[in-house]
Amino acid sequence: MAKGLARVRYGTSSWTAKGWSGTFYPPGTKPADQLAFYATQFDTVEADTTYYRAPTTALAQGWARKTPAGFALAAKFPRAIVHGGDGEKPDASRVLVPRHAAPHTEQFLAAMAELGAKCGPLVLQFPYFNKSAFAELGPFLERLDAYLAALPPSFRYAVEVRNKAWLVPQLTDVLRRHRAALVLVDLVYLPHPADVAKELDVVTAEFSYARLIGDRAAVEAHTTSFERIVLDQRARLSRWAEFLTALRERVIEIGVYANNHYAGHGPTTIRELRARVERGGA
Known part of the structure; x- marks a missing residue:
């Protein structure tokens, strides 16, 4: 599909964290100035706030x-579309259902269109769904197929599922039909994407989208301010570098x-991964 080697964009999930002042942002950087500084260090970011509420055009x-x-500013579709519930438990009766999703979809896409060429992939991040x-x-695939078909082709889309049993050809067939990327996610209860790729063709679009999420509980046992590395992930980063290469x-x-x-x-993690890929996957 590709001619030559793909460009790799490196960034973090969100650009704000209370522990980043002085460890990533220069001391005294105002919140309003953080994104501008961030963009001098990385060429992409994933907006997390859009999951909780669609952004305004302003x-x-x-x-x-x-x-x-x-x-490139990537962003998550609003929770109301992919989760539907008011609390932690998703409400499947509302997930991807047009009468519930339509107003949120319209507001989200209208805002993201304001980015023009700076709009990165838009991510449908689904939670784990029980029986x-x-x-x-x-x-689920019937709803996903219909929802993707109705989206305007002027954006790029990526789909993340957190059910291990759903990582099957039936899913990738739907994504491939709509040129949507399968999100390659490193999450504690899912197999590493390199292992998924041994059993499934994970390329479903002209681009790929990868998220290093990890184990929330393990990290928060050491920090909730996120000012430093607290878990040694060098072995997993080496595997990621080989896979991405x-x-x-x-x-x-x-x-x-x-x-x-x-x-x-996050900034230290992605810098280390970038260095490993630039060394050829070492």
Whole structure:
């Protein structure tokens, strides 16, 4: 699919954390100035706030003003679309259902359109669904297929599922039909994407999207301010570097995002991964 090696964009999940002042941002950096500084260090970021509420057009215009040409701001679809519930438990009766999802989808896409060429992939991050939510994969895929078909083709889309049993060809067939990327996620209760790729063709679009999320409980046992690395993830980062190096031959672009919960400090994690890939996967 790709001609030459893919460009790899490196960034973090969100650009704010209370422990980043002095450890990533220069001391005294105002919150309003953080994104502009962030964009001098990385060429992409994943907006986390959009999961909780669709941004306004004014907010998205501000993001565009604060970032340079060539920057890519990825974002999550609102929780109301992919989760549906008011509490921790998802409400499957509302997930991807047009009458519930439509207003949130319209507001979200209208805002993200303000970014123009700076708009990165838009992520449908689904929670883990138990049998009471979806008894089997089929009904979920029917909704996903219809939802993706109705989305405008002017954006790029990525889909993350957190049910191990759903990482099957039936899912990737739907994604491939709509040129949506399968999110390659490193999460404590899911197999590493390199292992998934041994059994499943994980390339479903011209680009790939990877998220290093990790183990929230393990990291928060050491820190909740995220000012430093608290878990040694060097072995997993080496595996990621090898996997991404091979993946670069199959797509034209890869976006990789490190969460603070992966090792304790997202910027340090993604810088280390970038260095390993640039060394050829070492």
